[in-house]
Amino acid sequence: MQALTDRSKMVDRKPMTFVERLYLWNIIKGMRITFAHLFRKKVTVKFPEQKRAFSPVFRGLHILNRDEEGRERCTACGLCAVSCPAEAITMEGAERKPGEEHLYREEKYAAKYEINMLRCIFCGFCEEACPKDAIYLTETFAPANYKREGFIYGKDDLLIPDPKTGK
Amino acid sequence: MIMQIAFDYIFLIDKIVLIACVLALSLLVAMYSTWGERKVAGWIQDRYGPNRAGPLGLLQPLADGGKLFFKEEIIPANSNRFLFILGPSLAMLVACMTSAVIPWGDILEIGGRKISLQIAEVNIGVLYIFGVVSLGVYGIMLGGWASNNKFSLLAAVRGASQIISYELAMGLSLIALVMLSGSLNLKDIVEQQRHGLWNICYQPLGFLIFLVCAFAECTRTPFDLTEADSELNGGYHLEYSSMKLGFYLFAEYINMFISSALMASLYFGGYSFPGMDSLGLSTNVVTMLGFGALFIKIIAFLFLFMWVRWTIPRFRYDQLMKLGWNMLIPLALFNMLITGGLILWQQGH
Numbered sequence: 125m126q127a128l129t130d131r132s133k134m135v136d137r138k139p140m141t142f143v144e145r146l147y148l149w150n151i152i153k154g155m156r157i158t159f160a161h162l163f164r165k166k167v168t169v170k171f172p173e174q175k176r177a178f179s180p181v182f183r184g185l186h187i188l189n190r191d192e193e194g195r196e197r198c199t200a201c202g203l204c205a206v207s208c209p210a211e212a213i214t215m216e217g218a219e220r221k222p223g224e225e226h227l228y229r230e231e232k233y234a235a236k237y238e239i240n241m242l243r244c245i246f247c248g249f250c251e252e253a254c255p256k257d258a259i260y261l262t263e264t265f266a267p268a269n270y271k272r273e274g275f276i277y278g279k280d281d282l283l284i285p286d287p288k289t290g291k
Numbered sequence: 292m293i294m295q296i297a298f299d300y301i302f303l304i305d306k307i308v309l310i311a312c313v314l315a316l317s318l319l320v321a322m323y324s325t326w327g328e329r330k331v332a333g334w335i336q337d338r339y340g341p342n343r344a345g346p347l348g349l350l351q352p353l354a355d356g357g358k359l360f361f362k363e364e365i366i367p368a369n370s371n372r373f374l375f376i377l378g379p380s381l382a383m384l385v386a387c388m389t390s391a392v393i394p395w396g397d398i399l400e401i402g403g404r405k406i407s408l409q410i411a412e413v414n415i416g417v418l419y420i421f422g423v424v425s426l427g428v429y430g431i432m433l434g435g436w437a438s439n440n441k442f443s444l445l446a447a448v449r450g451a452s453q454i455i456s457y458e459l460a461m462g463l464s465l466i467a468l469v470m471l472s473g474s475l476n477l478k479d480i481v482e483q484q485r486h487g488l489w490n491i492c493y494q495p496l497g498f499l500i501f502l503v504c505a506f507a508e509c510t511r512t513p514f515d516l517t518e519a520d521s522e523l524n525g526g527y528h529l530e531y532s533s534m535k536l537g538f539y540l541f542a543e544y545i546n547m548f549i550s551s552a553l554m555a556s557l558y559f560g561g562y563s564f565p566g567m568d569s570l571g572l573s574t575n576v577v578t579m580l581g582f583g584a585l586f587i588k589i590i591a592f593l594f595l596f597m598w599v600r601w602t603i604p605r606f607r608y609d610q611l612m613k614l615g616w617n618m619l620i621p622l623a624l625f626n627m628l629i630t631g632g633l634i635l636w637q638q639g640h
Contacts, residue, residue, distance in 0.1 A: 148499075151603055158602045162334045170339070 183246045184265040186239055186277070187284050189258050191229055194286035197258035200234035204250035204259055212243035213250060229256075237282065241267055241275040305406050313390050313410060321544035322352040324593055328544075331597040359537035367439055367530050374437035379531065379538035382430025386545035388423050392416035393552050394478045396562045396582040400574050408562075408578065409478055416477040417465060420553060421458070424508060428454040430542065431510075431517055435527035446526030449608065450517035454508060456615040461504035463623035464497040467630040468557060481561035485568070489560045496626045498558045500619055505550045507615070509543065512600040516608060551592030552585070559588050 143149050169176055178184075189197045200217030218235035220228045227233075250259050269275055326341065326348065333340025341348030366375055393416075396408035413419055428451050435447020471493055472480045484490055491498050507514040518526040528539045555561055562581035570577060606614065 151599070154602045155598060158335045158598065161337060162331075164337050166334075166339050167337045168339050170342075 178263050182263055183248045183251075183261040184263050185241070185261070185267060186244075186250070186282055187260050187262050188237065188279065188282040189260055190284055190286060192287065193226070194288045195225075195227060195229040196233055196283065197229055197256045198234045198237065199230045199232045199256055199258070200237070201232075201255065203253040203255065207249040207253035208244075209247060209249065210243045210245045212240045212245075214238050234279070237279045239277050239282065241277055242272065301404070306410060309406075309408070309410055310391075313395065314387060317387060317390055317545050317548055318541075320548045320589075320593075321541055322356070324544040324547060325355065325540070326352050327593065328597050328600070331594065332601050335598075335601040356537065359534050362533040364533045364535070365530070370439045370530065371437040374433045375530075376535070378430055378434030378437055379528075379535045379542070381433060382427065382542040383538045383545075385423055385427040385430060386542040386549065389420055389546075389549045390552070392419050392477055393549070393556055394481050394561055395552075395585065397578045398574060399578050407478075408582065412476065412478055414474070414476045417469065417475045417480075421462060425454070425458055427508075427542075427546065430539070431527050434531065434539065435517075438527070438530035440530055442523045442525075443527050443529045446517045446519065446523045446529075449519075450510060450527060453510070453514065453516060453611060453615075456612065457504045457507035457514075457619070460500055460615060460619035460623045461508065463620060463627060464494075464500035464504065465557070467497045467623075467627045468494055470627070470630055470634060477556055477561075481556055481563060484560040485563035489558065491558045494558065494626070494630070496622065497630075498554075500623050500626065501554065501558070503614075503619060505554060506596070506599065507611075509546045509550055509596070511543075511547065511596055513603045513606050514611060515605060516611060519605065547593060547596050548589065551589040551596070554592055555585055555588035561585055561588075 191197055198215075200215050202215060202217075205211075205213040205215060214236075215234045215238070216236040217232050220231050220233055246261065248261050251261050267275065329351070330340035330348070332338075341351040344350040344354045366372055391410045392413055394407075394409040394412075399406045399408060411419075431450040431454075432447045435443040435445075435450065438444075468480075468490060469475060471490065472483055474480060474483075480490070506512075510517045516526075517523075518528075520526075523529070528536055531539060562578075562585040564581065564584040567577060567581065570580075572580075
């Protein structure tokens with residue numbers, strides 16, 4: 125019969141030799157291998173102290189971006205919510221009042237913007253859909269909370285600090 | 292008369308202090324064996340092992356012990372309550388009792404009195420150990436049976452037959468040693484090795500048989516069929532929780548410690564080390580050095596126990612029985628025959 129792969133190997137069914145039947149020699153061989161492993165380099169990454177570098181395309185928790193002057197970029201167009209396959213994003217738009225130009229970049233802004241992190245699948249479609257470069261996925265990950273409500277991130281959780289004032 | 296009574300009190304205090312020290316030592320070593328085991332397991336698997344609790348994870352045994360103390364005690368509804376509690380108590384008691392006849396060192400001289408670092412210098416030390424160790428099987432049997440659980444019962448049956456089978460080969464391999472030394476007193480056996488060669492040179496085969504049997508008696512891998520996590524869910528201590536489980540686990544490590552001490556004493560010269568009598572130091576210093584030597588030997592054996600555990604898998608039950616009855620017992624008998632023959636030949640018969 126022809127072998128299906130070039131890796132197939134005949135099973136050795138020869139009766140065991142005396143040394144093999146003694147079993148002791150094989151134990152010693154095995155113990156030599158494990159002893160060598162005692163001194164190998166450990167593969168463990170000691171997590172909280174050491175962190176592994178993420179790949180460049182890593183997708184973690186979201187942020188809402190501001191422009192250079194510290195104004196919110198989001199215009200509540202809803203494209204991110206439409207593109208979201210998990211339906212995790214909800215928002216409410218509002219009109220910018222006179223005198224709020226230093227807060228919002230365009231005439232319309234998101235009065236409420238919520239992402240349910242328990243629904244989110246971190247696909248990054250919102251980031252791709254956004255025409256205003258307002259939403260980004262960061263390298264922050266593994267959020268923790270005592271209640272499910274805590275995983276619904278609002279604007280105060282998502283907005284990055286103002287680059288000018290720093291808060 | 293009064294002097295006589297006072298002397299006896301001091302003797303009593305000596306022994307009580309010694310017993311307390313040996314007990315504390317066995318418990319401490321057992322505690323840190325659990326740490327050592329996990330470290331060795333980690334290293335062999337290219338991991339670090341416990342390293343969070345304290346420096347190098349050294350507080351891990353305390354954390355584990357504390358956890359076990361505060362866990363809920365569960366006694367199964369249909370179990371035999373008395374036997375259920377008796378099981379782990381017996382296991383622990385027996386494990387602690389064995390250390391009584393092991394010579395931990397030579398003689399300490401304090402205030403002109405000579406104190407032997409052996410709790411009970413009985414002339415049937417080896418027999419005593421055998422008697423006590425074979426009681427150990429009751430811990431497993433009672434625990435497994437009283438749990439009223441088929442897995443535990445299976446483990447108990449396995450454990451009982453395993454320990455009894457391997458005790459035979461162990462005893463036979465020791466008979467050859469006793470023929471050689473002419474004494475059942477452990478102190479005598481060690482003293483003979485102090486002035487001559489270690490017994491391992493005379494009894495390599497006997498030592499090998501004894502070592503394999505010691506693994507089986509301690510129910511350590513590759514003979515851990517009583518625990519057999521993968522098939523019996525933990526075996527005889529399946530229904531146990533809290534410190535009763537802790538006692539079983541602890542007893543296993545104390546047993547390991549004691550059998551290491553026993554193997555070191557019987558075959559590797561116990562507290563003696565080469566050049567012991569030509570150091571020219573005072574008795575006390577030599578005794579303490581001797582104790583250190585014994586301790587190093589014990590740690591080496593403990594490491595061997597762990598090393599083997601993380602290297603080879605468990606035997607199948609029929610293989611275990613075959614090895615015990617068809618290999619070790621005939622080999623031990625053969626070893627006995629050869630030893631006897633050689634002794635007779637040496638005596639010129």
